Amino acid sequence: MDEPKAAKQKKTWHKKVIIFLGALFVLGVISLVAIAVVQNKPLPKNIKYGIVLDAGSSHTSVYIYEWPAEKENDTGVVQQINECKVEGNGISSYGHEPLKAGLSLQKCMNKARQVIPEKQQRETPVYLGATAGMRLLRLTNATMAEEVLSSVENTLRSFPFDFQGARIITGQEEGAYGWITINYLLGNFIQDSGWFKYIPNFKPTETSGALDLGGASTQITFESKREIESQENSLHFRLYGKSYDIYTHSFLCYGKDQALRLQIANSIKDATDSILLDPCFNSGYRRNASTNDLYSSPCISKLRIPTAPSTLDIRGTGNYQLCKRNVQAIFNRTHCTYSHCSFNGVFQPSLDGTFGAFSAYYFVMNFLNLTNEQMSLDKVKETVERHCSRPWDEVKKDFPKIKEKYLSEYCFSGTYILNLLEYGYGFSSENWNDIRFLGKIKDSDAGWTLGYMLNLTNMIPAELPYSPPLSHAGYTGLMVFFSILLVCIILTCWLSFRKPKCLHKGII
Numbered sequence: 001m002d003e004p005k006a007a008k009q010k011k012t013w014h015k016k017v018i019i020f021l022g023a024l025f026v027l028g029v030i031s032l033v034a035i036a037v038v039q040n041k042p043l044p045k046n047i048k049y050g051i052v053l054d055a056g057s058s059h060t061s062v063y064i065y066e067w068p069a070e071k072e073n074d075t076g077v078v079q080q081i082n083e084c085k086v087e088g089n090g091i092s093s094y095g096h097e098p099l100k101a102g103l104s105l106q107k108c109m110n111k112a113r114q115v116i117p118e119k120q121q122r123e124t125p126v127y128l129g130a131t132a133g134m135r136l137l138r139l140t141n142a143t144m145a146e147e148v149l150s151s152v153e154n155t156l157r158s159f160p161f162d163f164q165g166a167r168i169i170t171g172q173e174e175g176a177y178g179w180i181t182i183n184y185l186l187g188n189f190i191q192d193s194g195w196f197k198y199i200p201n202f203k204p205t206e207t208s209g210a211l212d213l214g215g216a217s218t219q220i221t222f223e224s225k226r227e228i229e230s231q232e233n234s235l236h237f238r239l240y241g242k243s244y245d246i247y248t249h250s251f252l253c254y255g256k257d258q259a260l261r262l263q264i265a266n267s268i269k270d271a272t273d274s275i276l277l278d279p280c281f282n283s284g285y286r287r288n289a290s291t292n293d294l295y296s297s298p299c300i301s302k303l304r305i306p307t308a309p310s311t312l313d314i315r316g317t318g319n320y321q322l323c324k325r326n327v328q329a330i331f332n333r334t335h336c337t338y339s340h341c342s343f344n345g346v347f348q349p350s351l352d353g354t355f356g357a358f359s360a361y362y363f364v365m366n367f368l369n370l371t372n373e374q375m376s377l378d379k380v381k382e383t384v385e386r387h388c389s390r391p392w393d394e395v396k397k398d399f400p401k402i403k404e405k406y407l408s409e410y411c412f413s414g415t416y417i418l419n420l421l422e423y424g425y426g427f428s429s430e431n432w433n434d435i436r437f438l439g440k441i442k443d444s445d446a447g448w449t450l451g452y453m454l455n456l457t458n459m460i461p462a463e464l465p466y467s468p469p470l471s472h473a474g475y476t477g478l479m480v481f482f483s484i485l486l487v488c489i490i491l492t493c494w495l496s497f498r499k500p501k502c503l504h505k506g507i508i
């Protein structure tokens with residue numbers, strides 16, 4: 001029987017509408033997918049650079065860092081891509097010829113021009129931070145220190161970078177930025193955005209303490225859960241939405257070069273006919289030293305004795321126990337006006353958590369093969385003692401390529417590090433293995449320079465930059481997935497619930 005014409009037309013019309021809507025819907029999903037893909041195509045990598053010069057007492061290093069511009073507030077994105085060790089001594093050694101301080105930086109700064117793309121050099125910040133060597137020069141002769149700084153500033157301004165300043169940083173800054181560097185590189189500033197915060201009892205990782213041993217000063221910095229009784233040792237940071245109460249102290253004159261001078265100066269009284277027997281050098285080792293040069297350091301000048309000879313013929317006897325006695329004599333532990341002190345009357349809370357020990361801690365312990373985390377304190381002591389007892393000509397024969405200045409001082413430096421950590425700071429065999437001796441972390445040097453730049457370029461936000469629980473890609477992906485799912489459900493329903501043809505009215 002023919003269906004009424006109108007009913008037939010209506011059905012055809014219905015069919016057309018449904019097909020049209022279906023096509024529209026599928027088109028909508030396709031365009032959604034296309035937008036998602038286009039929207040999330042990786043942005044052209046926009047890399048930024050930064051340069052920091054570490055003008056230390058013994059030498060200067062030029063570090064170049066890079067990071068993806070669009071992620072600069074994320075943690076762990078900045079990495080070191082180059083280090084250039086400046087030839088010669090630290091800038092503080094040019095007090096009498098300040099122009100040479102600036103000239104000494106030329107070679108490494110030219111290297112930086114080769115590393116950083118020319119079109120980005122103008123916007124690349126350059127910072128110079130000078131540490132304990134310049135602090136000592138400023139104590140001795142502030143004018144000379146100023147002349148050295150202006151010489152390096154003139155040199156740095158002559159390069160096509162964005163010069164941001166050359167200054168002597170404080171010991172507190174040096175400790176704080178070293179702490180920021182290693183925790184940034186270790187990923188301890190976890191941003192608890194995303195799903196982390198929904199995990200019950202999620203605890204961001206603890207931070208690591210920072211131990212920095214330079215040539216003229218040494219720093220200890222760590223997060224303290226206990227009250228910090230002295231204001232000068234107390235820092236408060238707010239980083240990525242978390243607060244940190246930090247203890248830090250910088251011991252000027254307790255870098256390993258100045259400590260060696262202190263040890264020698266304390267022994268001059270025992271010299272006979274200018275010959276000084278020193279147990280901190282391997283037996284058979286000899287070096288001449290001018291006492292004027294020795295006493296020229298403000299760390300030593302107060303130890304001058306009238307009977308001191310003008311030159312010293314220092315002869316090694318390689319005796320670890322006697323060296324240990326001499327080294328311990330430079331730490332004053334007789335007075336403390338706080339509940340607890342490290343040495344020289346300086347407050348120190350009890351040592352908490354793990355520590356990263358870098359700079360000379362690493363150079364020395366790495367040479368002595370003592371960076372293995374499982375090695376006991378007793379074993380470490382035995383190793384240093386054994387090295388001290390080796391005759392100098394045997395040591396020299398075994399390590400012909402190592403600079404004599406470094407090689408001759410490993411007995412002293414090993415003994416000094418052990419006593420600074422144990423006798424000075426209070427580490428013991430119980431927490432010795434909480435110390436990690438670090439050279440680099442993920443190809444970036446452990447040291448204050450990265451933290452310094454992160455702070456000055458505001459790359460570590462106090463509060464967490466808002467980030468939705470899902471990344472954009474994740475959000476879009478889910479949207480597309482559920483849209484397709486919806487289409488499939490609708491199609492399935494339509495196909496399975498529409499009336500089969502044979503049931504259509506009028507057919508049966």
Ligand SMILES: Nc1nc2c(ncn2[C@@H]2O[C@H](COP(=O)(O)OP(=O)(O)OP(=O)(O)O)[C@@H](O)[C@H]2O)c(=O)[nH]1
Nearest residue numbers: 056057058059131132214215216217359360363406
């Ligand atoms: N064995 C060894 N010693 C090194 C090396 N580089 C530097 N040193 C020595 O280690 C000590 C510390 O070096 P740095 O960390 O550069 O010290 P610095 O920054 O010049 O000194 P501060 O201004 O006090 O921080 C100094 O006595 C250096 O002579 C190295 O590669 N091997």
Ligand SMILES: [Ca+2]
Nearest residue numbers: 056131214359
């Ligand atoms: Ca240093």
